Amino acid sequence: MTQRQLSAATGYSHAIVSQWENDLIKPKNLLAVAQALRTSMEWLLTGIGSPDDRNATVSIDGNVSTVEPVPIGTTRIPVIDYVQAGCWTEACGHTLADGSIETILTDLELGSRAFALRVKGDSMAPDIIEGDVVVVDPDVSPQPGDIVVAKNGSHEATIKQYRPRGYNAEGKEWFELVPRNEVYAPMRSDVCSITIIGVMVEHRRYRRRG
Incomplete structure (x- = not known):
């Protein structure tokens, strides 16, 4: 497989694939x-076992075993940044700044506009922390208690818990x-204009090393 073929198969740019092959980035x-x-991911990471064994897994002690394949998601969705999320309902593009398109797989039944967002900041800590990915x-x-992605007039999105509060004196619902982090203040739709972009339907936390 050439670099360009791998680029087309993964959605990353040819330049990014070239950096992988030259061991400049992971x-x-x-x-x-x-x-x-x-x-398998294990063979790519360790070189242990056979490159043809897509079901091989590596245990903590380095021994290779074979497990039954687990069904994986077949829906590929883009991972976007907070600025892109802020204009997502206005049909912004999926391409990232370096020309690549990072995606993840999911087995959820999602709408055609679904996306993934890598969390930054600690406003939802400790439940959702920086580096986590939300779909x-x-x-x-949104339903009461849902985690939503929204914007309040700025170019960037924010992630918070949705809590309906009834109606104000003018009879308008707010x-x-x-x-989750008490250091930060809540945002009120009766004080500033808030647009709900979407509801979190999946939360992923990846193992962090070091």
């Missing part, structure tokens, strides 16, 4: 690379967006 989505190369569906209506 892939962010190793699963997509392993699937494109028809091998967001703009076609889902809601709060509440952080």
Whole structure:
């Protein structure tokens, strides 16, 4: 497989694939690379076992075993940044600044506008922390207690808990967006204009080393 073929299969730019091959950077989505190369993530990481064994897994002690394949998601959705999320309902593009398109796989049934967002900041800590990935569906209506992605007139999005608060003196329905971290203040829709972009339908936390 050429670099351009791998680029087309994974959604990353040819320049990014070239940096992988020259060991300048590591892939962010190793699963997509392993699937494109028809091998296992473990073989790519360690070189242990056979590159043809897509079901091979490596235990803590370094022994290779074979496990039953687990069904994986077949829906590929883009991972976007906070600025892109802020204009997502206005049909912004999926391409990242370096020309690549980072994606993740999910087995959820999602709307056509679904996206993933890598969390930054600690406003939702300790439940959702920086570096976590949330899958967001703009076609889902928020319910009390849902985690939502929203914007309040700025160019960037924010992630908070949705809490409807009833009606104000003018008879208009309003809601709060509440952080889990008490250091941050809630946002009120009766004080500032808030647009709900979508509802979090999946939360992923990846193992951190070091």
